Amino acid sequence: MRLNELKAHELLPMIRRKEVSVEEVVAAILHRISAIDSKIRAYITVAGEEALKKAKEADARLAGGEPARPLEGLPVAIKDNICTQGLRTTAASRFLEGFTPFYDATVVERLKDKGAIIIGKTNLDEFAMGSSTENSAMFPTRNPWDLKRVPGGSSGGSAASVIAGEAVCALGSDTGGSIRQPASFCGIVGLKPSYGLVSRYGLIGYASSMDHIGPMTRDVRDCALILGAIAGYDSKDSQSYPGELPDYTECLVPDIKGMKVGVPKEYLDEGLSGTVRDAFMKALDKLEELGAKVVEVSMPSLKHSLAAYYVISSAEASSNLARFDGVRYGYRATGSDDSMTMMAMSRGEGFGPEVKRRIVLGTYVLSAENYDKYFGEALRVRSLVTRDFREVFEVCDCLVGPTSPTVAFEAGEKTRDPLEMYLSDVYTVPPNLAGIPGVSIPCGFDEEGMPIGLQIMARQYNEEALLRAAYAFEQATEFHKRNPEIEKYTKEPAGGEMSV
Amino acid sequence: MFEPVIGIEVHVQLKTESKLFCPCSTRFDAPPNSNTCPVCLGLPGALPVLNKKAIEYGIKTSLALNCRVTESSRFDRKNYFYPDLSKNYQITQNAFPIGADGYIDVVVDGTERRVRIKRVHLEEDAGKSVHEGGTITGAAYSLEDYNRAGVPLLEIVSEPDIRSPKEAYEYLLMLRRILLYLGVSDCKMEEGSLRCDVNISIRPKGSDKFGTQVELKNLNSFRAVERSLEYEVRRQSDVVANGGEVVRETRHWDEASQVTVSMRLKERAEDYRYFPEPDLPKLKIEKAWVEEVKTTLPELPGARRMRFISDYELPQYDAALLTDTRELADYFEAAVREYDGSAKTVSNWIMGELLRLMNATGTEIGEVKVSPGDLADMLKMIDKGTISGKIAKTVFEEMFAEGKSPEVIVKEKGLVQIADEDELLRIVDQVIGENQEVADEIKAGKDKAIGFLVGQVMKLTRGRANPKMVNELLRQRLSQ
Ligand SMILES: [Zn+2]
Numbered sequence: 001m002r003l004n005e006l007k008a009h010e011l012l013p014m015i016r017r018k019e020v021s022v023e024e025v026v027a028a029i030l031h032r033i034s035a036i037d038s039k040i041r042a043y044i045t046v047a048g049e050e051a052l053k054k055a056k057e058a059d060a061r062l063a064g065g066e067p068a069r070p071l072e073g074l075p076v077a078i079k080d081n082i083c084t085q086g087l088r089t090t091a092a093s094r095f096l097e098g099f100t101p102f103y104d105a106t107v108v109e110r111l112k113d114k115g116a117i118i119i120g121k122t123n124l125d126e127f128a129m130g131s132s133t134e135n136s137a138m139f140p141t142r143n144p145w146d147l148k149r150v151p152g153g154s155s156g157g158s159a160a161s162v163i164a165g166e167a168v169c170a171l172g173s174d175t176g177g178s179i180r181q182p183a184s185f186c187g188i189v190g191l192k193p194s195y196g197l198v199s200r201y202g203l204i205g206y207a208s209s210m211d212h213i214g215p216m217t218r219d220v221r222d223c224a225l226i227l228g229a230i231a232g233y234d235s236k237d238s239q240s241y242p243g244e245l246p247d248y249t250e251c252l253v254p255d256i257k258g259m260k261v262g263v264p265k266e267y268l269d270e271g272l273s274g275t276v277r278d279a280f281m282k283a284l285d286k287l288e289e290l291g292a293k294v295v296e297v298s299m300p301s302l303k304h305s306l307a308a309y310y311v312i313s314s315a316e317a318s319s320n321l322a323r324f325d326g327v328r329y330g331y332r333a334t335g336s337d338d339s340m341t342m343m344a345m346s347r348g349e350g351f352g353p354e355v356k357r358r359i360v361l362g363t364y365v366l367s368a369e370n371y372d373k374y375f376g377e378a379l380r381v382r383s384l385v386t387r388d389f390r391e392v393f394e395v396c397d398c399l400v401g402p403t404s405p406t407v408a409f410e411a412g413e414k415t416r417d418p419l420e421m422y423l424s425d426v427y428t429v430p431p432n433l434a435g436i437p438g439v440s441i442p443c444g445f446d447e448e449g450m451p452i453g454l455q456i457m458a459r460q461y462n463e464e465a466l467l468r469a470a471y472a473f474e475q476a477t478e479f480h481k482r483n484p485e486i487e488k489y490t491k492e493p494a495g496g497e498m499s500v
Numbered sequence: 501m502f503e504p505v506i507g508i509e510v511h512v513q514l515k516t517e518s519k520l521f522c523p524c525s526t527r528f529d530a531p532p533n534s535n536t537c538p539v540c541l542g543l544p545g546a547l548p549v550l551n552k553k554a555i556e557y558g559i560k561t562s563l564a565l566n567c568r569v570t571e572s573s574r575f576d577r578k579n580y581f582y583p584d585l586s587k588n589y590q591i592t593q594n595a596f597p598i599g600a601d602g603y604i605d606v607v608v609d610g611t612e613r614r615v616r617i618k619r620v621h622l623e624e625d626a627g628k629s630v631h632e633g634g635t636i637t638g639a640a641y642s643l644e645d646y647n648r649a650g651v652p653l654l655e656i657v658s659e660p661d662i663r664s665p666k667e668a669y670e671y672l673l674m675l676r677r678i679l680l681y682l683g684v685s686d687c688k689m690e691e692g693s694l695r696c697d698v699n700i701s702i703r704p705k706g707s708d709k710f711g712t713q714v715e716l717k718n719l720n721s722f723r724a725v726e727r728s729l730e731y732e733v734r735r736q737s738d739v740v741a742n743g744g745e746v747v748r749e750t751r752h753w754d755e756a757s758q759v760t761v762s763m764r765l766k767e768r769a770e771d772y773r774y775f776p777e778p779d780l781p782k783l784k785i786e787k788a789w790v791e792e793v794k795t796t797l798p799e800l801p802g803a804r805r806m807r808f809i810s811d812y813e814l815p816q817y818d819a820a821l822l823t824d825t826r827e828l829a830d831y832f833e834a835a836v837r838e839y840d841g842s843a844k845t846v847s848n849w850i851m852g853e854l855l856r857l858m859n860a861t862g863t864e865i866g867e868v869k870v871s872p873g874d875l876a877d878m879l880k881m882i883d884k885g886t887i888s889g890k891i892a893k894t895v896f897e898e899m900f901a902e903g904k905s906p907e908v909i910v911k912e913k914g915l916v917q918i919a920d921e922d923e924l925l926r927i928v929d930q931v932i933g934e935n936q937e938v939a940d941e942i943k944a945g946k947d948k949a950i951g952f953l954v955g956q957v958m959k960l961t962r963g964r965a966n967p968k969m970v971n972e973l974l975r976q977r978l979s980q
Contacts, residue, residue: 083545096544103538105545202545208778238549238780316778319577322543322588327644339583339629339642366579366773375775 003028004165005483008074009379011168011176011336015073018062018242020116022073026055029075029119033166038101041141042151042161045082045088046120051075054117071229074110076111077167079158080121081128082213083202087118089156091204092136093126095324095331095350105202106237107171107213108431114229119167120159126352128206130154131424134378135354145450147486151180152424156448159186164486169226170216176309177404177428179214180440184453187442187482189223189470190216194460197240198227199234207313207322208239209431219480220441220471227463241461251464254475257291260396261469265300267401267427271418271471279444279452280402283473285398297392297399301384302430308381309429310372310422311365316356316418318362327428333355344454360396361493371474386434393459398469401427403440403453427455436460441470442479451479475493502702502737505710506662510675511653512685513625513693514557519650520624521548521591526652528691532645540650547623547779550575554652554737555598557684559785559793561654562599564800565617570596575622575777580770583642584627586649594774596967597621597784604658604678605802605818608671616659625651650693654684660699660710665729671694672722677801681826689721700729701746702736711736712746718753728753728760735760757960759850804829812836812843821851827865838876841851841883841968842948849875853893857900869895869903878906886910888917889949891963919966924957928963928973931956942978950974 003011003025014020026033030048037043040417058073059255068405076499078084081091083101088098108118125135133141133156141156143149145166151160155172159182172179173190183190191214200258205211215226224243234240263284268277326332326346333345365374392399413442414421431438443454454473458466474480510900519526522539527923530832533598538546545963574592599620608614627649631639656675662668676687676694687694695717701711714732719725736746752761799807801823808819808829823829835846854875876897881887887895898909910916918924931953932939942949950971 017773088542091544099544100536101545103543103545115963198820200545200548204544205547205779237547254536315775319579319773319775322579322581323544323586325581325583325588327583328541328646338639340581340636343581344584363773366775368771368773371773371775383832498521 002165004032004168006168008168008225012071014075015062016068022053022055022058022062025073025493026051026075026117026119029165029167029458032164033119035142036164036489037166038484039147040144040160040166041119041139042122042157042166043077044056044090044092044123044136044138044157047087047118047121050087051117051119055178058115061236063117066067066447069113070116071111071206071225073445074116075168076116076226077119077122077158077161077170078108079124079155079172080200081124081173081204081206082108082171083204084118084121087121089121089204090138092124092138093350093352093355094137095346096204097137097331101202104201105213106199108202109152111171111229116324121189122155122161122170124178125154126158126355127204127317128173128175128352128356129317131181131408131421132411132414133157133182134411135352137352140411143408145187145408147489149410149450150185150410152185152404154178154182155216156182159183159188159190162186162188162216162218162482165192165483168218169222169389170422171213171226171230172216173206174212174428174432175210175313176432179216180428180438180455181404181424182455183216184451184455184498185399185408187219187445187479187484188216189474189480190214191227191463191466192229192431192437193231193251193463194241194437195438196237196239197231197235197245197463199230199240201234201236202356205316207301207316208320208381210309210313212432216331220442220467220474221249221252223439223470224252224467234406243461246464248463248467251459251468252471253468254472255375256287256469256472259398259465259469260298260393261287261292261294261296262396262399264299264302264399264401265296266299269461271405271423271426272402274408275446276402276404276406276452279446280454281441283454284400286476286479287469290476291435292469294420295396297396299385299388299392299430301388303379305385305430305433306422306426308378308385309425309433310361311378312382312433314358315366315375315378316362316497318366321351321355321359326350326362328475343367354418382433389430389434389436389457389459397458397465399457400457400469401457403427403455405453407446407450407500413479414480431457434460437463437466438446439466441474442482443466443477444474444479445482501705502733502740503663503705503735504665504729505660505701505703506668507660507666507699508658508662508668508670508671508725509697509699510656511681511695512687514652514759515685516551516553516652516653517682518551520551520554520622520652520910523648524650527647528693530647532643534646535647536649540586541646542588546859548591548777550783551652554622555783555785556793557652557682558598558620558654559686559790560682560797561679561799562602562620563790563794564682565599565602565604565656567599567617567620569785571596571785571787572596572677573783573785575780575783576774577777578623581774582626582629583636584629584644584646586627586646587968590624590626591777591780592623593621594934595776598783604671604674606666606667606674608664608670610816613663613667615661615667618657618659620654620656625649625653639865660701665726665733668698668729669722669726672725674801676722677824680797683802696725698725698729698927700732702733702740711777712748714746714748715750716753717750717763718755718756724753724755727758729937731758731760745887771861787855798826801826808832810964811848814847818847818851822847828979831865831868832873835875838873839879841879845879846875849879849896853896854900868900872901874899874905880968881906881910885917885919885966887915888963888965888967890958890967891915891917892979894963899973915964917966918961918964922967924969925966926979927957927960928970931960932974932977936961939978
């Protein structure tokens with residue numbers, strides 16, 4: 001048995017029963033990382049020493065008879081745009097290469113409080129702007145299923161770390177699909193919660209009105225577990241949802257008889273690849289077989305959502321990223337004569353091309369003469385999308401569609417054409433505009449063995465319906481049990497093989 | 501003949517304990533960068549959380565300025581780069597200010613003028629830059645202090661209703677008076693808790709068109725506002741009278757040489773790329789909250805002035821002076837309550853002796869040691885004839901310096917008035933005896949000289965003699 005391939009809900013009881021020590025678990029994960037991460041490159045920073053120290057402390061507490069906390073000893077990876085106290089947080093930008101926050105993001109604080117152990121910080125597209133993790137200023141991450149391909153993005157490092165057994169669970173962030181699309185590309189479960197359900201405090205802002213933090217896990221039960229650990233009101237995030245939350249693991253009942261599942265016909269357009277379409281159709285059959293009532297719905301506003309998304313997200317980004325000026329922290333250019341020039345040069349040298357592209361776009365759409373034509377128009381589209389979703393959810397319990405139009409593409413394939421890269425988000429963007437939850441779960445593999453994702457969406461704050469449908473589908477299928485053959489990438493044993 | 505058209509923008513720091521969007525202290529004199537946190541330093545991942553007290557102060561001020569309070573408000577981002585602006589955007593209220601469409605009534609040279617308030621909105625202050633070498637472009641290095649970053653500001657913008665430099669001055673005085681009455685700000689220009697920018701244009705008298713606006717900066721006192729406006733009226737009038745055109749620009753007031761100097765031309769409005777602040781929810785201000793705040797409003801200076809005139813029968817001048825600050829007006833009313841005589845007497849003593857001593861010693865009304873009750877007691881002693889009005893001034897000085905009650909001072913110093921006729925007659929006779937020549941002159945009809953003899957009696961009694969009685973007794977003796 002491989003410790004690092006266990007799900008959290010399998011591992012935690014073993015730790016609780018002292019069948020395995022936390023140190024053994026963490027050591028297994030670290031061993032795995034040192035054996036394979038030079039190929040995958042999921043991590044920007046590995047906090048090995050600190051993780052082992054925390055593991056030993058946990059073991060000592062457990063040996064002393066202290067009760068195990070809910071996530072005691074769980075090795076998690078954190079996307080590197082989420083602040084971790086005393087642990088470098090770069091957002092995969094040259095600008096923040098040397099930045100170590102003195103505060104934890106609320107989600108990190110919550111995970112730590114519940115006993116989870118931070119293994120390290122995972123790679124992403126710089127400032128979460130991208131769909132392939134190739135925009136990282138550090139290095140690209142590769143897809144563990146096929147090293148020639150991208151893991152998706154921007155949470156590519158988190159997705160790859162989970163499926164490669166370099167972490168048991170991970171946190172990602174999702175502004176337009178950055179959790180769900182890499183989850184789909186890497187064959188794991190990735191959930192973008194409702195807006196406000198999980199605190200954004202400590203997440204390096206990209207587009208505040210659409211930024212979300214969510215779990216990236218090997219199965220739906222782990223997803224519910226991690227969601228429960230990080231969700232809930234936080235006074236430090238003014239957009240935080242103040243309502244009572246259910247125990248998400250309790251809604252994991254594999255029964256969707258009579259559930260009304262809508263399929264927006266706009267999700268099955270010409271951009272959808274054949275293999276993904278086939279897998280999706282089979283998934284619909286499976287849902288029907290499980291007793292769900294599948295109906296086609298139409299949401300005409302969706303065809304404008306990608307454009308609206310790029311306008312709004314770039315506008316907010318142009319302002320959110322203004323703080324990176326080299327005055328207080330981060331990269332500072334040398335050779336300028338005054339502070340204003342220093343600020344401009346620092347930004348010019350510290351940001352990568354995709355970040356600059358979006359800042360320029362955002363600055364343009366917010367300018368007085370363009371505001372109404374672009375930003376105002378995008379806001380109107382946004383309210384239409386929100387309205388369309390609301391209306392559809394009056395008749396449907398949830399919506400399903402493919403997570404991404406294609407499987408993971410090859411590295412370098414789309415980097416030359418930003419617009420083609422943007423199209424990769426076409427199905428994941430609408431829930432961000434509307435603030436509704438969406439999850440991607442494995443629903444098949446193409447003929448080359450690349451995973452395909454199914455996206456399920458539900459009404460705002462109805463994560464329960466989402467998780468129930470996802471769980472029922474997962475329990476009736478085998479896709480989540482498949483693992484990439486990591487061993488073929490390395491001569492050494494791939495680590496983590498422990499007898500317990 | 502030209503008339504100036506003036507509009508004023510005032511920024512005041514609100515007197516909240518903590519900043520507008522984080523829990524940091526708003527203390528003015530802390531060591532650089534000690535009142536900071538991830539939020540006000542603009543660190544990655546930090547998010548703003550709105551200070552409810554600042555909203556309450558915003559509502560309060562809006563109500564006091566007769567504004568309509570916006571039920572459905574929000575915050576916007578104003579984007580511009582400057583090293584003391586930690587996020588390189590300022591969270592402000594652009595589209596939906598908390599208050600709008602109000603007015604202030606100002607008395608200028610005895611006539612009341614209404615200046616409309618266009619808007620009242622909340623925003624965060626920036627930090628402070630110190631450029632080694634003067635300006636940002638020429639500096640060897642710049643230092644940044646973010647203690648002030650995020651301190652709540654209220655911006656109060658008038659309509660261009662002001663028609664003279666004097667009126668601008670009175671408007672500012674009244675606005676500050678109102679804000680101080682409300683207790684929402686210290687309004688100290690020297691500490692930067694009140695700042696103002698002024699726009700001025702001129703036009704032919706009677707015209708309803710607006711001329712080209714000039715913005716005035718570096719106005720460090722209300723007097724500077726008045727003087728700079730006087731200068732600008734002259735300058736712009738000269739330009740136009742000589743066939744020239746006023747250019748749209750920002751001018752700097754040079755206090756030393758009392759002139760305005762051109763800083764930069766304003767070719768077009770800067771584009772701040774305002775958009776709704778996505779890190780904050782919409783700001784809903786419930787009617788019930790506004791009503792609740794309304795009940796906490798104090799009586800405002802204008803209303804109080806009117807009441808002082810009608811209730812206490814004070815002259816306009818007294819009423820205006822006494823209502824200048826809430827504390828002074830409170831002091832007056834407390835003294836009047838304790839005293840059974842005329843309110844005008846109380847007013848005279850406050851405006852005369854009290855304000856004179858306060859000015860001479862640089863004492864604020866809150867620090868004055870004489871309680872309103874003590875002042876009333878002293879006035880009663882005058883009325884009863886225990887002390888003379890003249891002696892009372894000495895007594896009051898002592899009360900002001902030492903904080904003792906008038907009874908104690910009068911007893912300690914033996915200042916009780918001599919009103920005993922026999923005792924006074926003895927002294928009067930002594931004085932006449934010693935000044936026979938003067939007495940003769942008076943008898944011969946030089947009535948004025950009697951003042952000299954009264955003075956001698958007062959001198960002998962160290963001012964304690966009842967002057968009225970002394971006068972009568974002298975006349976009585978000299979007419980015999
Ligand atoms: Zn702060």
